[in-house]
Amino acid sequence: MELIYVIACLLVSLVVVPVSSFSDDPDTQKILAILAGQRNEILQLKETVLRVENDNKELKNEIHHLKEKTEHHTKHNANTLKIANMSPRHKRLLLDPLNEYTENQRVAFTAKLSKHMTNLGNNQPIVFDAIVTNVGQHYSPNTGVFTAPTNATYYFFASIMSHSGKVLESEIVKNGVRMVMMYSYDTAHEQGTNSVVLQLSAGDEVWVRHTLTIGSMVYGNTWSTFSGFQISDSYYL
Structure with missing residues (x-):
C-alpha cells in the first residue's frame, strides 16, 4: 500500500508541476538552444540544396545546347569535307544557285x-x-x-534574210547593248549572219533587233533564225 501511495504522489507532482519549470532548467535551455541552432542549419542546408538543384538544371540545359551545337558543327565540317573532295562536275551541280539544270540537260534553243x-x-x-x-x-x-537561267557561258547565232533588193541591218544584243551586227543586201534575197559567245549571269537577256532605220523588212517563211545554247559553267572558265 505504501508503494502505491508513493507512486500516486509522484504522478500528482508531475501533473501539478508547471511546464515553465522545465524551461527554466539550465540543461533544458541548452537543449532547446541546440535544437534551434540545428533547425536553422537545416533550413540553410535546404536552401543550399534547392540552389544546387537549380544550378544543375541550368548546367544540364547548357550541356544539351553545347552538345547540339557540337553535332551541328561536326555535320557541317563533314559536309564541307565531302564537298572539298568532290569532283568539279559534282561540285558544280551541288553549288548551282538555281538547281534547274544538269550536266546532261543544258539549255538550248x-x-x-x-x-x-x-x-x-x-x-x-x-x-x-x-x-x-x-x-x-x-x-x-x-x-x-x-x-539566262544560271551563270554560264553561252553561244548565240542569228541568220537574217532581207527582201530582194532591200538593205537590212540587225544586231544581237545583251540587256539592250549591241554585241554583234548583221548586214544583208543584194539584188536578190540575201542573208546576214553572225555569232557571239557571251558570259551571262542569271537573269541576263539576249535577243535580236532591227538596227536604227536601215531597212524595215525581214524575210520570214523560216529563212530567218535565232539559236543559242549553253557551252559551260562560268565557274570553271
Missing part, C-alpha cells in the same frame, strides 16, 4: 520567223515565233528574248 516582218521600227525586236528546239524553255517565242 532554235527559233525561226514564220512570217515576214515589215515596217520595223528603230531598235524593234525581231520575234522568232516558231520554236524548233527549246530545252529548258528559256527562250520566249512571244517576246523573242532568251533569259
